[in-house]
Amino acid sequence: MTIVTSTHSVPERIAALREYMHAKAIDACIVPTGDPHMSEYTSDHYQTRAFITGFTGSAGTAVITMDDAGLWTDSRYFLQAADHLAGSGVTLYKDRLPGTIKIHEYLLQKLPPGSTVSVDGCLVSNAWAENLRRDTSAGNFNLRTDTDPIGEIWSDRPAVEFHAVSEYPLQYAGVPRTEKIAAIREDLAKAGADALILTQLSDIAWLMNLRGGDVMCNPVFFSYVIITAKQALLYADADAFASELVEALSHDGVALLPYDRFYDDLEVIDEASVMLDRETCSELILQSLPKDIRIINEYSPAMKRKAVKNPTEIEGIHSAHLKDGVAMCKFLYWLKTNAAKASETQSDMGITEISAAERLHAFRGQQDLFMGDSFEAIVGYGPHAAIVHYCATPETDAALEPHGMVLIDSGGQYLDGTTDITRTIVLGPLSDREKTLFTAVLRGHINLAKAVFPEGLSGENLDYLAHEPLWQMGLDYRHGTGHGVGHYLNVHEDPNKIYWDGTNCSPPMPPFEEGMLSSDEPGYYEDNAFGIRHESLLLCRKGDLTDYGQFMCFEEVTLVPFDLEGILPEQMQSDEIEYLNQYHQMVYEQISPHLEDEERNWLRAATREI
Numbered sequence: 001m002t003i004v005t006s007t008h009s010v011p012e013r014i015a016a017l018r019e020y021m022h023a024k025a026i027d028a029c030i031v032p033t034g035d036p037h038m039s040e041y042t043s044d045h046y047q048t049r050a051f052i053t054g055f056t057g058s059a060g061t062a063v064i065t066m067d068d069a070g071l072w073t074d075s076r077y078f079l080q081a082a083d084h085l086a087g088s089g090v091t092l093y094k095d096r097l098p099g100t101i102k103i104h105e106y107l108l109q110k111l112p113p114g115s116t117v118s119v120d121g122c123l124v125s126n127a128w129a130e131n132l133r134r135d136t137s138a139g140n141f142n143l144r145t146d147t148d149p150i151g152e153i154w155s156d157r158p159a160v161e162f163h164a165v166s167e168y169p170l171q172y173a174g175v176p177r178t179e180k181i182a183a184i185r186e187d188l189a190k191a192g193a194d195a196l197i198l199t200q201l202s203d204i205a206w207l208m209n210l211r212g213g214d215v216m217c218n219p220v221f222f223s224y225v226i227i228t229a230k231q232a233l234l235y236a237d238a239d240a241f242a243s244e245l246v247e248a249l250s251h252d253g254v255a256l257l258p259y260d261r262f263y264d265d266l267e268v269i270d271e272a273s274v275m276l277d278r279e280t281c282s283e284l285i286l287q288s289l290p291k292d293i294r295i296i297n298e299y300s301p302a303m304k305r306k307a308v309k310n311p312t313e314i315e316g317i318h319s320a321h322l323k324d325g326v327a328m329c330k331f332l333y334w335l336k337t338n339a340a341k342a343s344e345t346q347s348d349m350g351i352t353e354i355s356a357a358e359r360l361h362a363f364r365g366q367q368d369l370f371m372g373d374s375f376e377a378i379v380g381y382g383p384h385a386a387i388v389h390y391c392a393t394p395e396t397d398a399a400l401e402p403h404g405m406v407l408i409d410s411g412g413q414y415l416d417g418t419t420d421i422t423r424t425i426v427l428g429p430l431s432d433r434e435k436t437l438f439t440a441v442l443r444g445h446i447n448l449a450k451a452v453f454p455e456g457l458s459g460e461n462l463d464y465l466a467h468e469p470l471w472q473m474g475l476d477y478r479h480g481t482g483h484g485v486g487h488y489l490n491v492h493e494d495p496n497k498i499y500w501d502g503t504n505c506s507p508p509m510p511p512f513e514e515g516m517l518s519s520d521e522p523g524y525y526e527d528n529a530f531g532i533r534h535e536s537l538l539l540c541r542k543g544d545l546t547d548y549g550q551f552m553c554f555e556e557v558t559l560v561p562f563d564l565e566g567i568l569p570e571q572m573q574s575d576e577i578e579y580l581n582q583y584h585q586m587v588y589e590q591i592s593p594h595l596e597d598e599e600r601n602w603l604r605a606a607t608r609e610i
Contacts, residue, residue, distance in 0.1 A: 005156040010054040010088040016153045017052060018066055027115035028107060029149050030132075031062040034123045037201045038280045040492055041216050041375075044158040046123070048150040051157075055084040057389060062090065063103060065110050072103055075478035076388035079527065096478075104135035113140050121145030121284040129283040145283045162237035162259075163213035165221045167245060170209070172416050172488065174312025177209045178252050180305070181232050187301035188227070193275035196301070197266075198225040200280050202490045203302040208234060208254065210245075211488065217375045218490045219413060224262040228271060231255065235262040263288050277303075299495055299510070306486070307496055308515040309539075313417070313487045317517060317539060317557055320417025323367040325559030325587065326594045327412070328421060331360045332560070333595075333602045335406075339427040343402035349427075351400045353379040353392035356408070364412045374411035374418050374491040381406040385424070385531030388479055388523070403428030405438075405566065407531050411491055420491050420519055421558050422535035426565040437524045438532050438566035440469040444522040445534040446576045448481065448498070448554075452543055455550040458509040459498030459518070466522040467500065477523045485517045485537055512552055516540040520554075534562060559587050561606045569610045581609045 001023060002016040021029055031053075035046040041058060050056045052064065053071050057080050060073035069090045073081050081092050094100050101109070107117060117136070121129070124145075133143055151157060170176060184207065188196055198204050201220035205211055212221025223236040232254045238246075246256055257265075266288040273294040276285070280300070289295075309317065335356065342349040351359075357377040364370050380390040381398045385407035392398070400406055406427055411420035424438065444466040451462055459482060464471075466481045482498030485491055495509070496516045502509050512518075521535030536558035543551040561584055569577060584607035592600045 002153065003155040004153055006051065006154075010052070010090065013052055013153070014064060014069055014089065017064055017149060020149055020152055021064070021066065021118070024118075024147070024149075025116055026118045026144070026147075026149070027065065027111050028117045029064045030103070030117065030119040030124075031064065031150060032119065032123050032128075033058065033060055036122045036282055036284075037199050037222070038125055038282070039201060039215055039218070039220075040490070041218060043161065043215060045160045048120070048123070048154075051154055052150055053085065053090050054088050055081050055090075056391075057081060057084075061103060063106060068110060070106060072100075079387045080390065102135075104132060107136055107141070108139050111139060111141065114142070115139065116142040116144060118144045118147050118149055119283075120148045120150075121287060122148070122282050124283050125279050126281055126283045126286040127278040130278070145287065160222065161214065162222060162240045164242075165210050165212045165236065165240045165245065167248065168205070168209045168211045168488070169415075172312065172316055173209045174310040176252075177207065177254070180207050180209075180302075181227065181253070183305060184227055184301050185229060187305075188229070188275060191275055191296055191298065191301075193273050193296045194228060194271035195269065195274045196225075196227040197274055197276040197281060197285065198227070198300060198302055199276075199282065199285065200300065200303065202486055202493060203300050203306060204234070205489060206306040206486075207302045208249070212240065217373055217413070219371065219488060220490070222259060224259070226265070226269070233257055233265075235259050235265075269293070275301075303494055304510065306489075307484055307493065307510075308513050309487055309517060310515070314515060314539065316414075316416030316487065317537075320369075320412070320414040320419055321537070321557045321559055322590060322594075323370070323414060324364065324412050324419040324421070325591050327360070327363040327367050328423070328560040329587075329591050329595060329603055330599060331363045332423070332425065332606070333599045334359065334363075335400075335425060335427075336602070336606075339400070339402045343428055349400050349402060352397045353381055353384065353400070353406075354394070354397045356400065356406070357392070357410070360408070360410055367412075367414070369415040371413040371415060371488070374413045374420060377408065377410035378422075379406065379408050379410075380531060382530060383528045386525040386527050386529060388525060388531070400427060405430065405434065405530055405532065407533055409533060409535065413488060415488055418486050418488055418491055419558070420485055420535065420537060421560055422521055422523075422533045423560060424532045424534060424563065424566065426563045430566060432568075434530060434532075435566055435568050436571060437475075439568045439571045440473060440475075441522050441524050441532045442534050442562055442567065442580075443469040443572060443576055445520055445536070446579050448520050448522075449536065449538055449556050450554070450575075450579050452551055452553050453512075454548070455542075455552050456511045457552070458502070458511050459496060460500060460502040460509050463498050463500040466498070466520065470522070470524060475524060477525065479523070481522055482519045482538075485519060487517075512540045514540055514542045514552070517557075520556075536560075556583060559590055561587050561603070564606065564608070564610060567610065577610060584608075
């Protein structure tokens with residue numbers, strides 16, 4: 001069998017995989033994006049889909065047959081994927097677009113009945129595997145989930161790395177892990193479950209008040225947890241824990257066990273019923289459990305409790321966003337000043353997409369409790385901004401020029417909170433069309449941010465507010481409007497989200513609760529031209545209690561101005577202008593005391609009333 005390395009071309013890697021498939025009588029190999037914990041961002045060891053296709057975006061699924069190869073990814077990556085797949089022999093399938101064949105349809109079309117389809121059961125959820133079995137039942141396929149085909153041919157595959165785990169101080173967490181575990185046990189008792197299996201790393205980090213560094217930009221660590229009425233078992237790498245931390249966990253009733261022992265313990269678990277989330281638990285977990293055990297399929301109670309921030313976390317959210325706002329405003333002053341000088345002197349700005357991201361990181365690094373970026377910054381100038389999740393490389397690093405717009409989507413990890421912000425920044429003259437679209441996207445952002453709604457509504461109910469200005473123009477953006485955000489945890493956090501199409505959400509989107517932190521990020525993108533996105537974070541609050549019940553509202557916690565040079569006030573409603581002026585006044589009052597004189601003068605102009 002041929003063994004390949006990362007230095008081989010993608011066609012050579014696919015050829016080696018097909019040789020393996022032939023030897024094992026496998027007719028199709030599905031290579032998803034993921035790790036055993038269904039993480040959004042995967043460590044180097046689990047970059048199997050990127051290895052076999054060459055596409056490095058954070059979402060996508062590859063299917064390799066003996067004669068064909070395809071990659072399915074969503075609209076955020078259409079342009080990036082087309083570029084990465086060029087010359088690879090892998091066909092791009094634009095997922096969720098009308099007319100795009102679905103993976104199960106592709107398999108039924110390409111394979112004869114009775115074929116064997118392989119996927120690593122560690123890397124897909126049980127719900128995903130069950131859906132595939134259902135959708136391909138007409139083909140009577142044999143779905144093998146006990147193999148790791150890419151691991152068999154990838155000789156220089158990086159090892160799984162375990163980094164040091166540390167205690168997350170109570171002054172930032174707000175609630176000790178003993179209370180969190182006790183609350184989870186109450187949830188289990190109410191649900192009639194004897195045990196809870198946790199596999200999502202952010203749930204575990206939150207529950208145990210621990211943080212790590214095993215996933216890029218996310219302060220989590222590879223681990224599993226089993227909670228019963230009497231035991232709290234944490235499966236992780238023992239070498240990542242200092243002896244004092246092991247003792248502290250033991251004192252709190254948490255037993256630290258070897259990470260690799262988890263699946264063995266599942267096979268002999270002595271409980272009548274287990275609560276887990278089939279959307280986040282791997283197929284291998286379900287296959288490992290005793291066959292007679294009763295499965296209670298629910299959102300993790302840890303996930304739901306984590307989404308509702310406690311008073312200490314809410315205080316930290318405001319503190320983190322104040323610091324992040326200072327860093328962002330210092331950066332915007334620097335960027336806008338350089339653009340103005342370049343325009344006056346008709347010279348280069350001397351700034352590229354990568355150097356701009358580095359400068360922004362440096363400004364954040366000057367802030368107290370800064371721990372790193374919450375994700376790899378997206379800095380897209382001109383046409384690059386039309387790639388929703390563009391990531392500049394040395395080969396694509398574009399120079400910023402004193403005209404058009406640059407889209408910057410970035411965030412910081414602070415010990416007291418996580419930030420995520422997008423601002424589309426005007427560097428020079430814009431067309432009327434660009435300003436019209438800039439204004440329409442901003443109107444959508446404002447309409448959602450100022451929403452007042454009855455308790456019990458979810459993001460599916462509210463998403464129209466953000467889309468409406470674009471929909472009235474016959475335009476749209478093909479991504480969700482909002483996602484939950486963790487507290488010094490993952491920048492993308494379930495279960496709260498804002499998206500009009502809830503048909504694929506199982507369980508359904510939960511209603512908003514006071515303390516949920518969500519993004520508000522409508523956008524508009526024209527291929528090979530420009531992109532616009534306006535994003536702030538919204539904290540859900542209780543509003544008025546009336547005869548019609550409890551009403552809810554949002555508090556905008558991000559403290560950074562929107563670029564007035566892109567706005568056409570005459571295209572805005574009076575209440576939208578009033579909201580923007582009040583928001584900008586708040587930004588100036590909170591941020592200006594932390595700036596130097598020239599920066600403060602710039603901010604005063606940037607937040608002027610319109």
